Amino acid sequence: MNATPRTLSDAEKRTLYRDGYIILKGAVAPDLVETALRRIKAAKKGEHLGTTPEMTNLVNESDVTPVLHEAMGQFDPPTNCQVAVNKARPPGDYFNNLGYRDRDMPYYGAESHMDGLCTIGVPQTVQEGTPDEIYLRHISSGPKGDLGRHPEVIGHNTVPLFQDPEMTLGMGSFTAFVFVCLNDQTREGCGQTSLLKGAHHATEKFLQWQRETNGHMGPEGPGWPRINFDAPNRCGHVYLPESVREQFLDDDSETTPDGKRWPRPTQALMEPGDACITVFHMPHSGTRNEHGTESRKNMIFRIRNKKRQPGHVVSGVTDHPDRGSMGAWLEYEEGNDPWERSRDALCNQWEEWEGMSRIVAEEWAAAIT
Numbered sequence: 578m579n580a581t582p583r584t585l586s587d588a589e590k591r592t593l594y595r596d597g598y599i600i601l602k603g604a605v606a607p608d609l610v611e612t613a614l615r616r617i618k619a620a621k622k623g624e625h626l627g628t629t630p631e632m633t634n635l636v637n638e639s640d641v642t643p644v645l646h647e648a649m650g651q652f653d654p655p656t657n658c659q660v661a662v663n664k665a666r667p668p669g670d671y672f673n674n675l676g677y678r679d680r681d682m683p684y685y686g687a688e689s690h691m692d693g694l695c696t697i698g699v700p701q702t703v704q705e706g707t708p709d710e711i712y713l714r715h716i717s718s719g720p721k722g723d724l725g726r727h728p729e730v731i732g733h734n735t736v737p738l739f740q741d742p743e744m745t746l747g748m749g750s751f752t753a754f755v756f757v758c759l760n761d762q763t764r765e766g767c768g769q770t771s772l773l774k775g776a777h778h779a780t781e782k783f784l785q786w787q788r789e790t791n792g793h794m795g796p797e798g799p800g801w802p803r804i805n806f807d808a809p810n811r812c813g814h815v816y817l818p819e820s821v822r823e824q825f826l827d828d829d830s831e832t833t834p835d836g837k838r839w840p841r842p843t844q845a846l847m848e849p850g851d852a853c854i855t856v857f858h859m860p861h862s863g864t865r866n867e868h869g870t871e872s873r874k875n876m877i878f879r880i881r882n883k884k885r886q887p888g889h890v891v892s893g894v895t896d897h898p899d900r901g902s903m904g905a906w907l908e909y910e911e912g913n914d915p916w917e918r919s920r921d922a923l924c925n926q927w928e929e930w931e932g933m934s935r936i937v938a939e940e941w942a943a944a945i946t
């Protein structure tokens with residue numbers, strides 16, 4: 578055991594501030610990695626491993642916890658995580674969540690998105706009808722059936738269409754992602770997580786603008802339609818507002834066959850035991866494991882600063898902790914408006930990174946001088 582817990586240096590915090598993420602080399606000790614891999618190998622078909630101590634210890638017993646405690650603040654030790662094991666496979670013909678053929682999508686099929694968004698499986702046939710007809714057909718095809726445009730609607734990813742009863746907050750939120758790498762992902766095209774470096778500043782600014790404009794935030798707020806009716810299947814999700822996407826296009830951007838350009842993400846190249854920590858606002862995506870010789874194995878944790886809702890325990894897997902499983906409504910005491918707290922967090926991401934405040938203040942001061 579190290580006597581002094583690992584923390585981020587000032588230089589690492591500056592990287593986290595500027596890029597929106599940092600890769601912690603060897604954050605998880607080899608014996609924890611080995612134990613997790615053995616458990617994955619021993620899994621029964623269909624077994625969910627996210628709640629096993631072998632997976633949750635990757636955060637709870639590793640350097641990730643002291644690093645986050647110092648840089649971010651207190652949080653519930655995760656009791657669950659997303660098991661992201663992706664088999665090696667060739668490009669597919671199916672329509673991805675953006676409504677494009679998987680094989681046509683650049684950067685190994687990256688679908689850069691913010692988390693907390695409702696995803697209903699997109700139609701696999703080209704849609705006909707008016708945009709309104711396509712929209713209503715789409716939202717009625719979720720797991721709860723046809724409820725119309727309603728806050729009870731949830732996606733196949735179980736995220737509600739809107740978080741709040743008034744349908745003015747179209748996204749869930751938390752504070753930090755942790756991607757723990759369990760296999761060799763040092764070459765591109767092995768299914769690694771991809772990140773839109775620096776775009777966390779742009780998404781935050783966009784959300785501030787939405788709030789100022791009319792208080793409606795996320796998809797279906799200003800500047801962010803939920804559905805792209807111009808996608809090849811005429812019903813693709815808009816996972817990033819166009820005005821954010823545009824800021825990251827350059828001569829290096831690759832295109833889909835319709836001529837649309839897509840921002841080039843950075844592939845998070847990691848070795849077993851490395852962990853990537855990002856802010857919630859970071860657009861990201863898994864990618865296709867096209868060249869891998871084994872399945873890509875990442876455990877994904879979603880961490881919320883305890884001060885957002887001290888009375889509620891979060892598991893570490895949900896991206897919309899203001900609501901319960903399958904969209905259940907949670908109890909909040911008098912005067913505690915969870916939607917307003919989340920709007921505040923969406924508009925000021927560093928507020929929940931308590932150990933970053935000096936670095937953030939220095940970066941802001943440097944930006945105006």
Ligand SMILES: [Fe+2]
Nearest residue numbers: 690691692861
């Ligand atoms: Fe995601």
